[in-house]
Amino acid sequence: MAENIENLAAENGDFLDPYVVKKKERRRQKAITERIEGEFELNLNAMIDMMTVLVTFLIQSFNADPITVNESADLRIAKSTSDLPLKDSVAISITKKSVMLQDDLIVPIVEGAIDPSNLQSAESSIIPLLQQKLQERLEQNSMWAKQLGRPDDRLATLIVDKDTPYKVLIQVMTTASTAGVQNIRFAATKRGQGAVVKKAP
Amino acid sequence: MTEQNQAPIAEENHEAFLARRAEKRRGRAHRARHEGDTPLNLIAMIDMMTTIMFFLIFTAVLSETSTLEVTSAKAPSAAGGAPSDDNAVKVPKVTIYISSDGFRILDQTNNPDFATKFAGPIERCGGGAADGTKATICPRPDLADSEPLVSRLDYASLYNQLVKIRLEPTWFEGFGKDGNNVVMIGADQEVPFEAIVKTIDTARFFLAPDGKTAPGAPSAASDVSAFLLGDGKSPGPDALEKSKFAVKPAAADPKKTERFELFPFASLVAARPSGG
Known part of the structure; x- marks a missing residue:
């Protein structure tokens, strides 16, 4: 061992802390012994480094929006340059297949239209079931706002599939207004103005 | 040297081998403790980080949502x-x-x-x-x-x-x-x-x-x-x-x-x- 220490010191040409040299020598011996006996330790340092970076990145990008927009094949939201953030409000989703209040299915959409049996009358734009549930939800929200001393803004956020026909949108918006919604916002994926446009092939 | 050492291991009783290895590890841990060379046990941390990472990956929304009034x-x-x-x-x-x-x-x-x-x-x-x-x-x-x-x-x-x-x-x-x-x-x-x-x-x-x-x-x-x-x-x-x-x-x-x-x-x- 003493020879090894001297060799290492000679190789480096510098003063070496005997403790460091001893430690290095011990590790070398340990590595030789382990190799001989078929025992080795997995070096996890690189993996831990990588995981730390990933976790930090994911925590930073973790979205704590008051409304969760879960895009799927039936719900692809449009893009907008607006930078108005999402606000805690009643969420009404219009997907390709249904109209939903928060997570509750209200009425189905078949071939891009709401069945007239789910409307107040054939000519009406009001969806009675949505109106009733929305009124209940708004009353609940008003009660909470009163108790918490917050303003009751009667806001609804519409999470609308980009292919939704205008007719269905107007039916839902008219129903929301009738139920007492005073402000409406559309959820959209934020995009920048002035971005380079990708041309279709 | 490798063959000479490995041959007896292969032949001897497995339990004796395990006992010797455990003793060796104990000795190493003892030495490390006394010489200030304590290895840090990172297994619990890796487990926790893996769990957090999977949770974050599944819940991550990488596109930002805005609203239009x-x-x-x-x-x-x-x-x-x-x-x-x-x-x-x-x-x-x-x-x-x-x-x-x-x-x-x-x-x-x-x-x-x-x-x-x-x-x-x-x-x-x-x-x-x-x-x-x-x-x-x-x-x-x-x-x-x-x-x-x-x-x-x-x-x-x-x-x-x-x-x-x-x-x-x-x-x-x-x-x-x-x-x-x-x-x-x-x-x-x-x-x-x-x-x-x-x-x-x-x-x-x-x-x-x-x-x-x-x-x-x-x-x-x-x-x-x-x-x-x-x-x-x-x-x-x-x-x-x-x-x-x-x-x-x-x-x-x-x-x-x-x-x-x-x-x-x-x-x-x-x-x-x-x-x-």
Whole structure:
């Protein structure tokens, strides 16, 4: 061992802390012994480094929006340059297949239209079931706002599939207004103005 | 040396081998403790990090969601606009109607000047006065009718027409007053929601066309052509997307910027509006 220490010191040409040299020598011996006996330790340092970076990145990008927009094949939201953030409000989703209040299915959409049996009358734009549930939800929200001393803004956020026909949108918006919604916002994926446009092939 | 050492291990009792290894590890741990070389047990931390990582990956939303504020769908006459003052110049209630023919630009107040100057088809679409048969801005000529409507609509020409309306000296000041810079939007029943959002987006702010220097603050005396895309003739399909917002330093904080409002508020209307 003493020879090894001297060799290492000679190789480096510098003063070496005997403790460091001893430690290095011990590790070398340990590595030789382990190799001989078929025992080795997995070096996890690189993996831990990588995981730390990933976790930090994911925590930073973790979205704590008051409304969760879960895009799927039936719900692809449009893009907008607006930078108005999402606000805690009643969420009404219009997907390709249904109209939903928060997570509750209200009425189905078949071939891009709401069945007239789910409307107040054939000519009406009001969806009675949505109106009733929305009124209940708004009353609940008003009660909470009163108790918490917050303003009751009667806001609804519409999470609308980009292919939704205008007719269905107007039916839902008219129903929301009738139920007492005073402000409406559309959820959209934020995009920048002035971005380079990708041309279709 | 390797073969000599390995051979007895292979032959000897497995339990004896394990006991010797455990003893060796104990000895190593003992030595390490006394020599200050304690290995850190990272297994628990790796377990925890793996769990957190999977949770975050599954719940991560990498695209940012924003919102667009609109007023509720009401009858056209009830939507937008401030109470009118009889002595003031009547400000047009600009309405954009979207159909498969393109955009129709209408005025709910039936101002004859508006109908003559802005409601008729633009030059590319035949020109002339508004007669109710032709759209103000017809679809893009470079795309076939079979393409989706949302792609065929000419948003860049719509932007140019809105800029001309907004900068018209007669009513420039009137538009600046609260509640007048609302644009009403209506559409045929089958028009997709994406076209509505793109139309609202197009109408919201002034742009600095095609990456040119900012044209300055819009005013009644502004040179309209400085704000127009594609020099006001036939803006290309990418003209709108390539242009950035025209901005000025914010009054509150000069390091920040503010945009110039064109028609920042939108109101959706249910019925097809009349007027021209």
